[in-house]
Amino acid sequence: MEAIILQILNGLDKGSAYALIALGLTLIFGTLGVVNFAHGALFMIGAFCAVTLSRILTLSHTVVDETQKDFLGNPLKVDVPYVMDWFGESTGAAIIDWAVPLSILFAIPVMIAIGVIMERGLIKHFYKRPHADQILVTFGLAIVLQEIIKYYYGANPIPTPAPAAFKGSFDFGAMMGFDPNTIIYPYWRIIYFAFAAVIIGAVFAFLQFTTFGMVVRAGMADRETVQLLGINIDRRFTLMFGIAAAVAGLAGVMYTPINSPNYHMGMDFLVLSFVVVVVGGMGSLPGAVAAGFLLGILESFASMREVLAVLPGLNQIIIYLVAIIILLTRPRGLMGRKGVMED
Amino acid sequence: MFGLDKKDFRLLLLVTVLVALAPFILNPFPEGSGMAQFNAGYPDLMQRFVIFGIFAIGFNILFGLTGYLSFGHAAFLGVGSYAAIWMMKLLTMNVVPAIIVSVIVAGVFSLAVGWISLRRSGIYFSILTLAFAQMSYSLAYSVLTPITGGETGLQPKVNDPRILDGSLADGATPKANLFGLEMGSSIEWSVGSWLFTFNAGYYVAAIVMLLAFYMSIRIFRSPFGMMLRAVKSNQQRLNYTGLNAKPYTLAAFVISGMYAGLAGGLMVAMDTQVGAERMFWTASGEVVLMSILGGVGTLIGPVLGAGAIKYMENILSKINSDILHTWFAFLPDGLEDFVVTLIYPFIGKGWHLTLGLIFMLVVIFLPGGLVEGGQRIARLFGRKKKSTDTPDGKTTPAE
Numbered sequence: 001m002e003a004i005i006l007q008i009l010n011g012l013d014k015g016s017a018y019a020l021i022a023l024g025l026t027l028i029f030g031t032l033g034v035v036n037f038a039h040g041a042l043f044m045i046g047a048f049c050a051v052t053l054s055r056i057l058t059l060s061h062t063v064v065d066e067t068q069k070d071f072l073g074n075p076l077k078v079d080v081p082y083v084m085d086w087f088g089e090s091t092g093a094a095i096i097d098w099a100v101p102l103s104i105l106f107a108i109p110v111m112i113a114i115g116v117i118m119e120r121g122l123i124k125h126f127y128k129r130p131h132a133d134q135i136l137v138t139f140g141l142a143i144v145l146q147e148i149i150k151y152y153y154g155a156n157p158i159p160t161p162a163p164a165a166f167k168g169s170f171d172f173g174a175m176m177g178f179d180p181n182t183i184i185y186p187y188w189r190i191i192y193f194a195f196a197a198v199i200i201g202a203v204f205a206f207l208q209f210t211t212f213g214m215v216v217r218a219g220m221a222d223r224e225t226v227q228l229l230g231i232n233i234d235r236r237f238t239l240m241f242g243i244a245a246a247v248a249g250l251a252g253v254m255y256t257p258i259n260s261p262n263y264h265m266g267m268d269f270l271v272l273s274f275v276v277v278v279v280g281g282m283g284s285l286p287g288a289v290a291a292g293f294l295l296g297i298l299e300s301f302a303s304m305r306e307v308l309a310v311l312p313g314l315n316q317i318i319i320y321l322v323a324i325i326i327l328l329t330r331p332r333g334l335m336g337r338k339g340v341m342e343d
Numbered sequence: 344m345f346g347l348d349k350k351d352f353r354l355l356l357l358v359t360v361l362v363a364l365a366p367f368i369l370n371p372f373p374e375g376s377g378m379a380q381f382n383a384g385y386p387d388l389m390q391r392f393v394i395f396g397i398f399a400i401g402f403n404i405l406f407g408l409t410g411y412l413s414f415g416h417a418a419f420l421g422v423g424s425y426a427a428i429w430m431m432k433l434l435t436m437n438v439v440p441a442i443i444v445s446v447i448v449a450g451v452f453s454l455a456v457g458w459i460s461l462r463r464s465g466i467y468f469s470i471l472t473l474a475f476a477q478m479s480y481s482l483a484y485s486v487l488t489p490i491t492g493g494e495t496g497l498q499p500k501v502n503d504p505r506i507l508d509g510s511l512a513d514g515a516t517p518k519a520n521l522f523g524l525e526m527g528s529s530i531e532w533s534v535g536s537w538l539f540t541f542n543a544g545y546y547v548a549a550i551v552m553l554l555a556f557y558m559s560i561r562i563f564r565s566p567f568g569m570m571l572r573a574v575k576s577n578q579q580r581l582n583y584t585g586l587n588a589k590p591y592t593l594a595a596f597v598i599s600g601m602y603a604g605l606a607g608g609l610m611v612a613m614d615t616q617v618g619a620e621r622m623f624w625t626a627s628g629e630v631v632l633m634s635i636l637g638g639v640g641t642l643i644g645p646v647l648g649a650g651a652i653k654y655m656e657n658i659l660s661k662i663n664s665d666i667l668h669t670w671f672a673f674l675p676d677g678l679e680d681f682v683v684t685l686i687y688p689f690i691g692k693g694w695h696l697t698l699g700l701i702f703m704l705v706v707i708f709l710p711g712g713l714v715e716g717g718q719r720i721a722r723l724f725g726r727k728k729k730s731t732d733t734p735d736g737k738t739t740p741a742e
Binding site for chain 2: 278
């Protein structure tokens with residue numbers, strides 16, 4: 001029992017990342033009908049938003065500290081971040097410590113801007129072209145974005161720690177009434193899961209309960225009729241692209257403490273996220289989220305020692321295996337709608 | 344001739360001549376001159392030109408004719424490579440059995456993958472092939488380590504059985520050969536300050552590539568090829584006329600898988616080692632880039648694309664900022680630094696950026712790839728002479 005709960009928990013954080021990226025992919029596909037291979041790059045850019053902000057916050061100037069001496073007896077030179085000057089030492093230190101959560105605020109406008117620029121500048125011209133062309137051009141775009149990031153940030157992973165308050169783990173088992181020390185779980189992962197749940201909830205609420213969301217849903221169902229009603233649906237879809245980009249970006253921001261960002265992290269996630277979207281059903285938002293969590297948890301179950309003893313290497317291929325089986329038995333995916341990408 | 348019409352035969356002849364003379368054509372700059380680094384006429388790179396040419400030709404038979412975009416072709420290349428290296432370890436260092444077996448094994452593997460993947464089309468097909476390729480890659484890295492060597496990969500060892508070869512002389516290392524002709528051996532010929540290298544392995548690969556190219560021309564012009572085009576233009580109509588498209592697409596898939604296996608086998612024949620990274624999905628992406636860049640659905644396009652990408656990979660990535668500074672030394676100092684910083688991100692380690700940009704520009708403005716670009720240029724200048732161009736209007740070397 002403990003082992004099962006532990007594996008479910010372990011699957012949650014990866015599953016959250018899959019679900020968030022797949023949600024964005026499905027949003028773009030459902031609204032604009034575009035297969036966006038650059039979505040992984042947006043996830044990666046989000047992660048680098050966090051890196052950038054923590055670098056900006058630690059911008060510092062050197063002061064000579066007379067109270068401290070180095071080993072030669074000269075006054076020690078200390079780097080003092082500007083934030084500490086401006087907000088006082090303790091507040092400044094706290095701001096630096098909380099760089100990753102603060103990056104959320106920084107990343108939302110940046111990602112929406114990037115998304116809108118992408119859609120207006122490039123994707124717009126590809127609505128009428130075949131899906132293969134869309135895949136290819138966004139694939140090229142992903143390479144370009146990736147290389148730009150690599151040029152500015154280098155090829156090595158950049159560690160970006162979580163705030164000190166959330167470092168370490170807690171005994172989840174003891175809280176749930178199991179024996180202590182059976183289920184140890186890092187704080188940040190549970191936060192990541194909660195964060196993902198909030199974002200997913202927010203996106204669904206936005207689509208379900210606002211007028212804007214209603215128009216977007218109407219546009220997804222029948223674009224032409226909505227246009228005939230005199231609504232500028234293109235502008236709304238552009239904004240939806242921005243929101244999808246922001247969702248991917250936020251997934252990336254919060255993922256940085258779990259996995260130090262490097263320039264190709266997006267591609268690694270993208271391939272899996274596409275599989276997730278296809279398993280969930282092309283164009284189905286709940287399907288994408290459900291499949292994301294499902295595959296994340298399945299993956300962590302497959303990496304249990306007991307399973308690996310029977311079927312070695314299963315953890316490496318489980319997602320692809322499930323995808324193949326689903327695609328062959330339920331061609332529309334778990335919750336796919338009829339008539340979406342049927343050809 | 345050879346069952347080709349005049350135009351195709353001329354194209355084949357042109358490619359043959361270019362491939363045969365590649366050591367000269369690719370070495371236009373004298374040794375030691377500032378431009379010598381643009382020379383591509385060294386064996387390793389020339390071999391890669393033709394091998395990836397084969398890979399792209401095969402991919403083009405599937406994608407160019409049927410329109411099915413496979414994102415997992417590297418798996419067949421990898422499987423072919425593994426088959427070839429095992430032949431070299433168990434049977435003989437002669438490359439002939441290795442290459443034949445690699446083609447057969449890749450064909451069988453692609454038959455299995457294609458039989459499943461081709462149940463779906465469009466993006467689902469792409470995802471399925473991608474899933475199979477990633478599965479093969481992960482398995483080769485982890486569970487199948489006894490067969491694939493895992494992270495270290497495989498290479499022929501001195502004490503492998505090799506039942507057809509005699510025992511090696513003391514201290515000798517096993518080398519790939521074709522009935523005694525070693526793949527690594529080359530003849531060097533220096534004329535003035537030029538140095539031309541004629542490598543045995545390159546010419547073996549080149550002959551195989553010409554055969555593969557000839558085969559692809561025949562397939563393009565055959566009724567079978569026509570049927571594949573029909574699949575691309577309208578599969579539904581094909582079904583309504585009472586024809587089942589599946590056997591045709593499956594045949595195309597297996598043929599292109601065999602081409603990939605052939606390329607994998609040749610890779611091992613030239614450089615006797617294999618690693619699982621050969622099957623990673625970026626490698627599949629690379630062959631897609633090659634075909635699109637050159638011109639999908641054309642005969643010569645994929646070969647051009649393969650050449651262009653491999654040239655960029657090897658030559659562009661060698662340039663560093665010092666070299667740039669020497670090039671722009673004639674500019675005033677401040678301007679020189681400015682120009683160098685402007686160009687620097689696009690070369691050296693950043694060559695992928697250039698590749699991505701070029702690829703995007705091609706997809707956006709020139710869906711027909713380099714071949715279409717050549718045709719447009721030919722049309723601009725071609726009014727004076729009569730249209731005696733090759734089918735694609737290109738005379739660029741077919742590396």
